[in-house]
Amino acid sequence: GESVGLHLPTLSVQEGDNSIINCAYSNSASDYFIWYKQESGKGPQFIIDIRSNMDKRQGQRVTVLLNKTVKHLSLQIAATQPGDSAVYFCAEKLYYGQNFVFGPGTRLSVLP
Amino acid sequence: ETGVTQTPRHLVMGMTNKKSLKCEQHLGHNAMYWYKQSAKKPLELMFVYNFKEQTENNSVPSRFSPECPNSSHLFLHLHTLQPEDSALYLCASSQDRSSGGAADTQYFGPGTRLTVL
Numbered sequence: 001g002e003s004v005g006l007h008l009p010t011l012s013v014q015e016g017d018n019s020i021i022n023c024a025y026s027n028s029a030s031d032y033f034i035w036y037k038q039e040s041g042k043g044p045q046f047i048i049d050i051r052s053n054m055d056k057r058q059g060q061r062v063t064v065l066l067n068k069t070v071k072h073l074s075l076q077i078a079a080t081q082p083g084d085s086a087v088y089f090c091a092e093k094l095y096y097g098q099n100f101v102f103g104p105g106t107r108l109s110v111l112p
Numbered sequence: 113e114t115g116v117t118q119t120p121r122h123l124v125m126g127m128t129n130k131k132s133l134k135c136e137q138h139l140g141h142n143a144m145y146w147y148k149q150s151a152k153k154p155l156e157l158m159f160v161y162n163f164k165e166q167t168e169n170n171s172v173p174s175r176f177s178p179e180c181p182n183s184s185h186l187f188l189h190l191h192t193l194q195p196e197d198s199a200l201y202l203c204a205s206s207q208d209r210s211s212g213g214a215a216d217t218q219y220f221g222p223g224t225r226l227t228v229l
Binding site: 032034036041042043044045046049051089093094095096097098099100101102103104105 | 152154209213216218
């Protein structure tokens, strides 16, 4: 079956720098995407979503970019803080479809 | 995170024990989910309930038995589990599964860390 994957299993960034976490998806029909953040000992927390009729969406310190041509999703975190240290994973599905397909996750470590 | 609560947070059980996991959502949602999260693997959907009716069983072994008495509560009854069932079990809820789109965005609880000896 088709799946969602992440290019980098781990990412280390310096505090204050910007972070970019990538996600590749293989189902070209997917048109709804979510980024989740999962801190140690906690459940996944919704960060931001995007539909395929958009190529960019901004939240507080986060931006999601969608490139449908190459089936690529990215999460940009501005001015990364220690509290951003977590596993980040993407999820995709058909907008009116049933189940999300979740990626395996990328661990973000913020260095002091 | 307080929108979806799960108890217990940690559970150790033997293979012959019977235990139950509890989930409660305070978001007014109508759909609830059980997921299994194992190390280094993506989230695996187990069960889905929409308006208290089970709409999906993702080929889960019968040693896992879900129960949804109302839209706010979800249980996962466990019996004669195997060591490979050790994982983080996550409950989630969404506004309305049948509408799709953003209404299906799932909000997760903190999970129950299960260890089967």
